[in-house]
Amino acid sequence: MPINPETLDQAAKRLRGARRLVVFTGAGVSAESGIPTFRDDNGFWQRFPPEQFARWDGLIKTAVVHPDQLAEFLQAVLEPIAVAWPNAAHAAIARLEQHCKATVITQNVDGLHQAAGSKQVREVHGSFFRVVSLRGQPIRSLQREELVAVSESLRRTRSGMFRLARLLWSLRPMFGLSWRGFKRPGVVLFGGAMAEPDWSQAQRDAQLCDAILVVGTSGLIYPAAMLPGLARQHGASVISIDPYEPGPSHVWLRGRAGEVVPQLVQAAFG
Ligand code: OAD
Numbered sequence: 001m002p003i004n005p006e007t008l009d010q011a012a013k014r015l016r017g018a019r020r021l022v023v024f025t026g027a028g029v030s031a032e033s034g035i036p037t038f039r040d041d042n043g044f045w046q047r048f049p050p051e052q053f054a055r056w057d058g059l060i061k062t063a064v065v066h067p068d069q070l071a072e073f074l075q076a077v078l079e080p081i082a083v084a085w086p087n088a089a090h091a092a093i094a095r096l097e098q099h100c101k102a103t104v105i106t107q108n109v110d111g112l113h114q115a116a117g118s119k120q121v122r123e124v125h126g127s128f129f130r131v132v133s134l135r136g137q138p139i140r141s142l143q144r145e146e147l148v149a150v151s152e153s154l155r156r157t158r159s160g161m162f163r164l165a166r167l168l169w170s171l172r173p174m175f176g177l178s179w180r181g182f183k184r185p186g187v188v189l190f191g192g193a194m195a196e197p198d199w200s201q202a203q204r205d206a207q208l209c210d211a212i213l214v215v216g217t218s219g220l221i222y223p224a225a226m227l228p229g230l231a232r233q234h235g236a237s238v239i240s241i242d243p244y245e246p247g248p249s250h251v252w253l254r255g256r257a258g259e260v261v262p263q264l265v266q267a268a269f270g
Pocket of ligand 1: 025026027028029031032037038039040043054107108125188189190215216217218219220221241242243244245255256257258
């Protein structure tokens with residue numbers, strides 16, 4: 001889908017004029033890295049009902065009654081993340097730090113902005129590369145190879161006997177008892193507290209920025225979805241990049257992140 005040159009130019013001017021820039025991303029920025037989004041066709045919540053899989057109470061119940069279903073869900077989530085590489089959008093977003101004071105605020109839990117080289121990243125829904133205590137305090141980081149090993153082990157858990165015991169064994173690098181108490185993946189589920197200190201910092205960044213570039217999010221899940229509106233209330237320009245969702249933006253660049261973000265960064269900063 002070709003981008004209208006005038007719209008690209010308008011967006012580039014707003015980006016260039018920003019002393020402080022926030023890039024706010026959702027699942028769409030990682031779609032071209034092979035990680036499914038949540039709500040598009042074939043998205044996670046189409047295959048796995050969120051009331052069962054997006055809350056801790058639903059997950060615990062599923063673990064007890066249908067450990068095979070939980071293993072299937074976890075493997076479907078972890079495998080694409082474990083093997084993903086940053087795409088052209090992540091790389092172009094990382095380049096922004098060379099041109100202005102840019103902060104990435106992401107709802108994604110895949111670590112791809114850091115892998116692309118972004119230094120200032122707020123992960124408001126946490127990360128699968130972090131293991132935390134029950135109250136969300138950091139316990140340790142996970143390496144990508146450990147995530148690959150967990151996902152391969154989960155694949156073997158989906159059939160055969162003693163599935164709950166084997167599920168817990170597969171998850172032991174990220175879930176269960178540790179010498180520092182109970183540990184769990186450092187991701188935010190529905191009804192859970194936002195990841196701190198990232199969430200508090202993200203709200204401050206949104207209030208202080210001059211422009212916010214919103215990439216690949218349906219903007220449906222609060223409180224994260226309030227950030228573009230918060231930035232706009234405080235005087236920021238809002239530019240969005242998405243094939244379908246304009247969001248509350250001044251300028252909408254319609255298209256895929258991997259194609260549009262590099263063109264925008266090029267148009268703004270050369
Ligand atoms: P969604 O699945 O709700 O939205 C993905 C967005 O990406 C949609 O607007 C798509 O149009 C867009 N999109 C798809 N492919 C794209 C591409 N190649 N380039 C650019 N955009 C593309 O995902 P999120 O908005 O991230 O939270 O979802 C928000 C939160 O809901 C997630 O963080 C997660 C989920 O439930 C929790 O689990 C707490």
